[in-house]
Amino acid sequence: MFPTIMIVDDEPSILQSLGGLLSDEGYDVITASNGYEALKKIESAAPDLVLLDVWMPGLDGIETLQEIKKISPVIQVLIITGHGNIETAVKATKLGAFDLIEKPLSFDKVIMTIQRALNFQRLEEQNRYLRRKMLEKHAINGNSSAIVALKKQIAVAAPTDAWILITGENGTGKELIARTIHQLSRRAEEPYIDINCANLSEEGFDAEFFGHEKDAFPAATGRRKGKAELAGKGTLLLDQITDLSLKNQGKLLRVLQEKQYERVGGNRTLRLDARIIATSNRDIEKEIRAGAFREELYYRLNVIPVIAPPLRDRKEDIGVLADIFLAANATQGRGSRKRLSEDALACLCAYCWPGNVRELKSLMERLSIMTEAETIRPTDLPAPYNMSPSAVSAANDLACLFSMESFDDAVEAFKETFIRKKLAENRNDVSATAAQLHISRSVIQKLIKAPGLL
Template sequence: MFPSIMIIDDEPSIRQSLSGILSDEGFDVITASNGYEALKIIDSESPDLVLLDIWMPGIDGIETLKEIKKNNAFIQVVIITGHGTIETAVKATKLGAFDLIEKPLSIDKVIVTINNALNFRRLEEENKYLRKKTIEKNAINGNSPLIAELKKQVAIAAPTDSWILITGENGTGKELVARTIHQLSTRSDQPLIDVNCAAIPDEQIEIELFGQEKGFSSEMSARKRGKFEMANSGTLFLDEIGDMSLRNQAKILRVLQEQKFQRTGGDRMISVDVRVIAASNKDLENEIKKGNFREELYYRLNVVPIEVPPLRNRLEDIPILVETFLTECADHHHTPKKRLTEKALKTLCNYSWPGNVRELKNFIGRLAIMVEKQLIDDYDISVPCNPGSEGNTTSAEAKLFSIARLEEAKKIFEKEFIQRKLVENQNDIDKTAQIIGTERSYLEKKLGIKN
């Protein structure tokens, strides 16, 4: 299907000549002699681009442009005029026009401008698609009452630009919530810069967060931008803020308040506009009582508190999460999607998942790799039957010690050993092979992976 171009001009000669030229270029062309006629046609034809004259009887080009953009924001509009002024160009651009071309028209310029406008539209559509995919990827999955409330809080807080403190156990998905908030915010087109507060040494915090001027140290000859500067106009995600030392907390408190700082070794004050989202797996109020966290920093960050529930409190979400993770595994490995029986799902729902969603995701990834069948049953799963109880044994252990012959027991143990090590290493085969002291090819053979 060829792009469709609409020409709106009260001069018949211009409509006729442009129509012929653009048709020869492969475009589908529609014409209208005034704004009223054009708006009626647009409602039914929905062209990809409009060439719009400014001076016309009835409603002029500016008013026509307003009406087009009001109901069809995706249509690219190029203004053509014989009386172009800077004021007209500025006004048209503010109303959403892509460009302005002055008469007498240069055909080469018209063709180039049309192609540029159509390419810009394609990029906009691709960006919308990619943003939609990003939002889907970062979606908070589940229909339990706790997750429904979490989604509601995120939907309310995300567009407000307020600072947010996300709390919850390790593996519950605090980073996922932060990314969802950013994607649903007015800053979604700007960067989300994450900082692992627990991983930055005290002596490196200033350089990592605020950057460093060129020549400040012999180790770094070039200027380094810090995380605050990189997050300008976007979102700064301070992950595991509760693990930051008191010294480092003091360093960032004033910067967070004023959003001004100096690079290390510099004397120029740099202003930034960042939204701050912080996360912690610790009870920060309790940490304040212990003297491990600054009270003023806590109240600065905790404008909107959001708590992510542990998986054990929303076990009814496990089937949805399992379906999501199996789909991701199939897409990642380019293999048919596997399924779990009702018994297998029930087994998963009877486990408390102390590692939360992260543990479940790694476990499903292991099943997708290790179980050769397309349908995974309960006897393929080895999770504790009664989590937290003493003398607790896994189904793998029970199966192992019920075997009479040593050779068969060795095979079962080796399979379980490889499975567990894969989970520990996030299903990274190279890393697992290195840690357990074997070759990748040996693991691939045991996993049934064909090169």
């Protein structure tokens, strides 16, 4: 099927001669003698490319170009103009014209420019398709209230250029959130570059972030661009930002404040144009109080805070995620297509998931390979996922305690769990529980944060 080309010109001779030549080349040709007629036909005919004369009575070429881009931004527009009109060329390009063709028209040049524009259009369509597939592949799946709120926050934050700090436990998908923000941003066609701060040595930060010139240090056998330079106008992800040393945090803070830097061993000033997204699996405010993280850097990065919810707070998504992982495993040759029975899903929903989505994904891969039947039942689940409800509850409590990185948080969690179990044994009789444990009723109220029990 040949592309459809619209010619818009107030000179009948141009419409006839150019239309005939393009028809001979196999293109479907539509003509319009003015901008108003062109806009009406575009809505119904949807041409692939428009050849648009700039000088027309009524609605001129520049105004028609603006309206065409409003109707369909993907239509390629070639402006036909008189010789040497630089101002028109600049304005048309800024408004989205692919190129300009000067009169008198050279048919060979017209054909060559049309082919270039259509090739560019096909490339754009491929890129849009690939971006859609990438979004599908890395989609944030689930319908829980926590995930719905997260998706809304991403939808609001992504189109802006604001810097973002994503926090959450290991395995909650912080890098996935960062990549989704990039793909939904105006920078989606620019690079997405990540720096894993946890893997950087004290000395390795400078070369990784800033890059270096040849002979800047003994191992520098050639010039190397840093991640900040490679990111360009795209997105730079600083993964596990809290693993940076205080010294390197200071270097990073200076660059973020000044938005410029130099390669190691160089004297040329480079500009930081990338959008910054940082992630951390720690409580940064506690890190600040402990003197392990710079407060100024925290406020610089935390323009829009995003929290990745743990799987235990979105258990209604477990079935959706498990099915996606099982389907992907079958596609990738890791066993036949498996499905969870309702009883098996109930066992998984009772579990605490200290490893979050990453743990669920690993379990589904294991079950895809090791389970012979198409339906996964509770007996197919390994420990601790296959325990009785009471055993699962105890295992959950223990798993959640050991997943915490703060001793104080673990102690408080243990106290609350202990009080709740004793209350359950005493049928929620607060007075009896307080007497049994030799503590006051107010202590129970404070620990379980449930004043309605008193």
